[in-house]
Amino acid sequence: MNLDLLLPDADLEPADRDFAGRIRAFAASALAPHARTCDEQRTFRRAMVHELAAAGILGGPLPKDAGGGGWTPLQLALAHEELGAVCGNARGFCAVQTGLVAQCLHRYGTAAQRSRWLQPLLHGTAIGCFALTEPEAGSDVASLRTHAMADGPGRYAVRGSKWWITNGGIADVMILFATLDPSQGRAGLTAFLVETDRQGLQRTPMPGIELGHRGSDHAVMTFDGFPVLADEMLGQPGKGFGVAMGGLAAGRLSVAAGAVGVHRAALTAALQFTGERRQFGQPLAAQQMVQERLADHCTSLHASRGLVHRCARRRAAGSETAADLAMAKLYATEAAARAAEDAVQLHGARGYSSAFPVERLWRDIQALRIYEGTTLIQKTIVARALLGS
Ligand SMILES: Cc1cc2nc3c(=O)[nH]c(=O)nc-3n(C[C@H](O)[C@H](O)[C@H](O)COP(=O)(O)OP(=O)(O)OC[C@H]3O[C@@H](n4cnc5c(N)ncnc54)[C@H](O)[C@@H]3O)c2cc1C
Known part of the structure; x- marks a missing residue:
């Protein structure tokens, strides 16, 4: 059994191979022992x-x-592959805390905002969240209704509701997206960087039980007269749509890389299990139909990683496009979902139990097909680029 064939290492320069190895060792020692318990x-x-x-x-x-x-963009991708292979909660946490909140703060924040929040976010002494999605505004971000209404000079009172906000129940600081004028669509959208510890905000866990990412915090955030100051805007008034799209587009590289990790973990589990489990007098992996599944998922794993690393190289060269990112996220998340699906199937009834890791991979990967732009939304981005529209 050649598990090395599933790793990125053979294609990496020595420094990047060492880097990936360090994150892999961290994930194995610090995250793996808790991944199943936190989920359960x-x-x-x-x-x-x-x-x-x-x-x-x-x-x-x-x-x-x-x-x-x-880190270089390639190192970011390698790190998220390693985290994604072991613990979707940890990878998702990093994607929000650093990928969305800290990177948007670094890119769009004032010197005062950076000096107040950047180090606490990077050192984990403050937790951040990215409060964009609303019950009636998901893919159609520009239709959001949370309203920051003028409430005296340089002050606004926010009313509205966000949901599915990762870290929303535990965050100390949030990037809050609201409109200054609901009649203006995306031109009214404005981002604020604001602490959560104020009157006028109620936070409750998401109703129901999430399919996956069960060791993550997902909250409903209800704002009723929540005060924010003009000084707390992140970027210019009316430019929040650009902040949201900039953050999400950049974050797609980590989601796609995380999907490569899930794919690798699912295929690793399937290879190991089918190599050991015997039926009809031989290991399952000796059956040609099983081999066909394993070979398909190995090939698509390398195709996904190729798309992700291509984006990373383009990001490093400053030539990355929205369509590059969309293709990488679209392909990597869908291929990983197929690999996880077959891994469950190849485990038979064992795949249906949390005693084996594959059902958690199958549940977790579903979210990567939805957040930071659904699969169908990625297709609209690719089609727009193709058609020049
Ligand atoms: C685990 C998890 C964590 C999340 N964390 C966050 C977070 O931290 N912050 C945050 O703001 N949000 C977060 N979200 C929310 C997530 O970003 C949204 O769920 C996502 O953007 C989709 O929105 P929606 O659920 O309203 O689906 P909808 O937009 O209602 O879409 C429903 C279906 O319609 C399709 N569809 C919609 N529009 C089109 C179109 N134009 N063309 C073709 N098909 C279309 C979609 O592809 C999808 O299949 C999280 C979600 C999950 C599951």
């Missing part, structure tokens, strides 16, 4: 935040002069 108990493990910070992972993608680790 539906608990967010706070110690994980400090472990990620201490390992330099929370700050990794930010430039060194901003107190970050100065």
